[in-house]
Amino acid sequence: MNVTLENGKPVRGDLIKSVILRSDATPIPSTVEAEIRVDADMRRQLAEGKRFYAGKDGDAYRIINDPYSAGGYYQGGHDMGAVKLIGVLDCCHAVSFVRSTAIIKERATLSQIYRACGATIKAVDADFPVPRFVCPIGQPPTFPIALALQEAGGIVRWKSGKLRYFRLADLFTQKTVMSIRSESAEDVGSGFSERPEIPCFYSVDDAGQIIFGNRDKARTARFVPGKNIQQLRNMTRCLVKRKIAQVGFTPAIAAGDLIDVVGGAPLAVVTAAHVYQSGTDGSGSNQYSKLWLSSLEG
Numbered sequence: 001m002n003v004t005l006e007n008g009k010p011v012r013g014d015l016i017k018s019v020i021l022r023s024d025a026t027p028i029p030s031t032v033e034a035e036i037r038v039d040a041d042m043r044r045q046l047a048e049g050k051r052f053y054a055g056k057d058g059d060a061y062r063i064i065n066d067p068y069s070a071g072g073y074y075q076g077g078h079d080m081g082a083v084k085l086i087g088v089l090d091c092c093h094a095v096s097f098v099r100s101t102a103i104i105k106e107r108a109t110l111s112q113i114y115r116a117c118g119a120t121i122k123a124v125d126a127d128f129p130v131p132r133f134v135c136p137i138g139q140p141p142t143f144p145i146a147l148a149l150q151e152a153g154g155i156v157r158w159k160s161g162k163l164r165y166f167r168l169a170d171l172f173t174q175k176t177v178m179s180i181r182s183e184s185a186e187d188v189g190s191g192f193s194e195r196p197e198i199p200c201f202y203s204v205d206d207a208g209q210i211i212f213g214n215r216d217k218a219r220t221a222r223f224v225p226g227k228n229i230q231q232l233r234n235m236t237r238c239l240v241k242r243k244i245a246q247v248g249f250t251p252a253i254a255a256g257d258l259i260d261v262v263g264g265a266p267l268a269v270v271t272a273a274h275v276y277q278s279g280t281d282g283s284g285s286n287q288y289s290k291l292w293l294s295s296l297e298g
Contacts, residue, residue, distance in 0.1 A: 001251070001276040003034060004053040005045045011036060014280050017082060021055050023254040023272045025239070027145040028096055029158035032061050032087040037280075043067075046083060051090055056251050057161050061087030064096065089158060094118025095141045103141065105133040110148070110156075110165060117141035125164035128152060132226070151227070153234030157256035166256055168237055168296055171268040176260035177253060183263070185245035185293070196220050198297060201235045203227040214298050239270050239294035249274060249287035259293055267293035 001019045003011040017035040024030070032054050038046060046052065048066045053059065067083035088096060095117045103116050111124040113133050118141075130152070135144045149155060154167045200219040202212045203226065213232030224235070243261070251274045258266050271292040279285030 001054065001274075002058070003036070004058065005042070006051040006053075007045065009045075011042075013278065015042075016276075016278050017281055018278065019054065019276045021251065021274045021276075023158065023269075023274075025155040025157055025255040025270050027142040027149070027156065028088050028092050029156055029163065029255065030055075030059065030061075030089040033084070034087070035082055035084045037082045043081075043083065046085055052087060054087070059158075059161065060090035062090045062093040063087050064093065091120045092163075094120075095145065098140050099135055099137055102137050103133065103135040105130065107131065108133060110145075113141075113145065113148070114163075117145070121163050123163075124156065125162055126166070128154075128165060131231075150235050150238075151231045153237050155239075155256060157254055159254040159256070164256075168239065171239075171256060171258060172266060172296060174258045176266055177257045178247065178250065179260040179262055180245050180247065181262045182243075185243040185261070187243055188241045198236060198238060198240075201227070201232045203232060233298075237296065237298035239268060240297040241270065241292055242267055242295050243293040245291045245293060247289050247291065249276070250289045253289060253291065259291065261293075265295065267295055270294045 001021065003016055003019060005011065015037045017037065020033040022031045036046065046063065046067055048063050050063050051060050054061060063085050065086045067085040095114065105113055105116060107129050109127045109129050111121060111127050113130060114121050114124065117135065130148045133144060133148055135141045154165055156163055156165050198219065199222045200213055200215050201222050201224050202210055203224055205211050211229050211232065213229065214236040253269060253272050255269050255272055257269045259269060260266050269291050273290045275286070275288050275290065277286040
């Protein structure tokens with residue numbers, strides 16, 4: 001997997017010990033974990049706050065941790081200690097920080113909200129207006145953005161250099177990008193915990209009447225103020241993890257893609273982790289992708 005420094009210099013393959021590129025259906029939709037052998041100059045290039053580029057599309061990531069030493073050795077007259085670093089998608093990285101000022105928006109689009117929170121994205125494909133957005137002082141914007149997506153009944157994902165919004169139901173009308181056999185993936189049973197953890201929501205309308213969301217199943221109930229019936233129903237609709245599959249290295253697969261399960265119903269990718277281990281430390285090389293697959297509930 002290619003890694004390029006902020007100055008445009010590619011990191012040599014023999015210096016890359018491992019890279020894990022994650023795609024998630026979350027407000028910060030892509031992250032990278034890497035372990036790289038560095039000399040003093042490269043250590044400065046991979047310091048906290050610096051950018052680097054990774055993945056098949058060369059997306060920019062911002063280092064958010066203080067890269068710590070993971071041990072190393074002396075090579076060619078240089079101390080080649082290894083560092084472990086974490087990078088988040090650069091255009092969204094500001095959204096992960098706790099706010100020192102509040103953000104309150106009425107009828108702003110999702111892209112406007114992202115930019116108000118410090119993101120540098122130009123647009124969100126399939127953008128939509130958010131009735132009301134509030135991020136108080138002392139909270140990172142990721143939580144209220146996730147809440148806005150929950151009320152809209154959708155997710156965002158990053159693919160091919162673009163941030164896109166998907167309604168949850170639309171995820172399952174796409175063409176599948178891969179087929180796997182049902183028995184080749186680990187099953188995840190969660191029936192007992194679903195009903196208490198996926199509640200029915202209720203509120204009070206403008207006329208003072210109690211209104212409910214999805215009550216098709218017996219669930220715990222939670223009150224939320226100022227929501228309409230559609231928002232209440234959307235808040236119960238969610239992706240529930242059903243399978244975990246390990247497949248060949250396929251970095252083109254991203255969160256939000258649909259996987260055909262032979263012998264079962266298609267499942268949506270909620271997280272895709274693409275793992276590259278070079279084996280330069282003698283541990284053996286390995287490349288694979290791990291997919292967390294979900295069905296639609298509610």
